[in-house]
Amino acid sequence: MLKTIYLDNSATTPVAPEVLEAMLPYFRTDYGNASSLHALGQTARRAIERAREEIAATLGASPGEIVFTSGATEADNLAIKGLAWTEKQKRHVITSRVEHPAVLRTCEWLESQGYDVTFLDVDAAGRVDPEELAAALRDDTFLVTIMAGNNEIGTLQPIERIGALCRERGVTFHTDAVQAYGKVPIPVHAVDLLSASAHKLHGPKGVGFLYVRDGTKLLPLVHGGGHEGGRRSGTENTPGIVGFAKAAALAFGELASTPKRMRGFRDRLIDAITQIPSTRLNGHRTESLPHIANFSFQAIEGESLVMRLDEHGIATSTGSACSSPDLEPSHVLLAIGVPLSMAHGSLRVSTGRQTTSEEIDALLEVLPTVVEELRAISPFKVGDARCTPTE
Template sequence: MEKPIYLDHAAATPMHPEALQRMLPYMTEQFGNPSSVHSFGRAALAAVTEARESIGAALNVSGRRILFTSGGTESDNLAIFGLAARKEYRGHVITTRTEHHAVLHACERLEQLGTDVTYLPVDATGRLQPEQVRAALRPDTFLITVMLANNETGTLQPIAEIGQIAREAGVPFHVDAVQAFGSQKIDLAKLPVDLLSLSAHKIGGPKGIGALYVGDKIRLQPLLYGGTQERSRRAGTENVPGVVGFGTAAALSAGHLEERRAYLESLRTLMLTELARLLPPDSFAVNGHPSERLPHILNLSFPGHPAETLLMNLDLAGVSAASGSACTSGSLKPSHVLTAMGLPASRVNSAVRFSFAPVTTEEEILRASQIVATFLRRRS
């Protein structure tokens, strides 16, 4: 039996062997609490500090600006609620209709607490125009939150331009970079960004650990209370093994970024070329921006073929991918991202996301393309 093909790296990547090896000692003999003053605690604190500096270096900022969390969702929530609480949930927030639910649901909660939220539309490629942000600004706007790259389509947003508008208005700017980190260069010494969310399991690190970059002028109200960890911004004993794994994965990703990007782009091109060769014209459509996008995400619609049916049959054939639909409370709902892009129902309901990583091989891409084409031809 042939080895299964995993093409859902945008959801979770396998652990990098070096990250795992670096973590293991902190699960066994180096078990100290970083807040303890004895040698065991000092060893744990040193490991946390090293990882903090590694992540800071990957973003070209001081490690002191990196705050560890339990993942991207908590990072998004801390950025949003941490600022909103300081404003007593009064005022105005700007975001987009295509954000991750960690942002959208947080904004919906803000509305329940009395905050006004503007959800900006995007074009057919999923891209926001910076001037839309400028037009939406109000005197009481206290936060703009826009993701760097969409997790479903890979479309990149004009973060530098939006950030400049935010700086001119004196409004803090939060960016969810969970999907982009590791395949997109992020230089926070140059980008006008005040808060930036990250997660380890998208780049070969462990699940359950994330980070939030916090600019030096930003003051957040904590979500968790207890100890003085993370400079009194996030109470709780640090997840030392997770932090170590995250730091290692971040350093590895930053060290081979351009090589990684080129390889991922070649895989994406190969799959598109192969599907075009195997299938009749107009059998599929690419969703997202044609050039302003991540290299490792390929979102395709196969009109006339429901995504759930295609994914089920691909899984039976040994290919793991994801749908443009999200499962909520046991009922499938159309992708809010593709719907916000104004795509017709035939494309929204037949959308499948294939996503790649450096461990993906060309042979896997060729075999997966053949499996997809075989199923579609059989169903036509």
């Protein structure tokens, strides 16, 4: 069987062998409940607290500022709802149009509960304008939530500047750093709340954390036995937490090398793929995460492209399909002003620490032919306006 060339690492990553190795004892032998008093329980407790210290160190934080969760969706919900529920007077939240659904849907839910949410527009590269954000701040704004790096197009946000504006106005600042954590330096000093997820950096699925700056008050989403300092009840996922710490140690240990290699791959992809006629890069050329590159091809459905590449053993992802009325194009691509026709023909290529130069070569070898073949059978022609009402 053909070995898959996996270029969908912003969806999830393979667990690193070292991570699996570190987790196995907590399934096999050290399976105690970390709340139990016996030796097995205390072994698990020590492992969790060691992991908490290691993860805190990656952020220059103290261990008590790390709350383990079931992933970043929960961490985002805890940050946003948990803070909103502590507020008695203030009702206003600011976010952007390009956030992950874990933030967008949570903010929309707050709106349904009577809160007021401002969804900031972004520029053509996907960046929030700090001046616009400053102008949107109100006396009753209690939260700004803006992601560190975008999961679809990779664009980095001016987190430091946004954090400074929030600090000046006494507003809590949350950042979803799921794609940025372990890939680019994050100015944690500018942030009050930060979400991350293990499975995006070669750790296991189903474990994440929320960094909660000392003094930031949150109400829990999950009530029960009072785990995680009462901020997130539920028996701790010992193997997952240990695996997350190992994955973080690997990523931060390689911070000077792996992201650089990924950026080299990204540059090569951009240089080669934008040579294909009627193709564009989505997102910022340089102010970007190193591992994500997103392209649009005119007169092609992204889904068809992904399926054809899959037949060649190459796993990638897309936005949405042009001809299918119930498939919405990506909200991120629409927010950066990509014409509808091109938003439907998008391809996201995302690399991981296992990605090799040969794998990038393999994609670049088949992609132009696949694009040509799909255009030849497409009902839409390059430059065709039928699918391009906004062009």
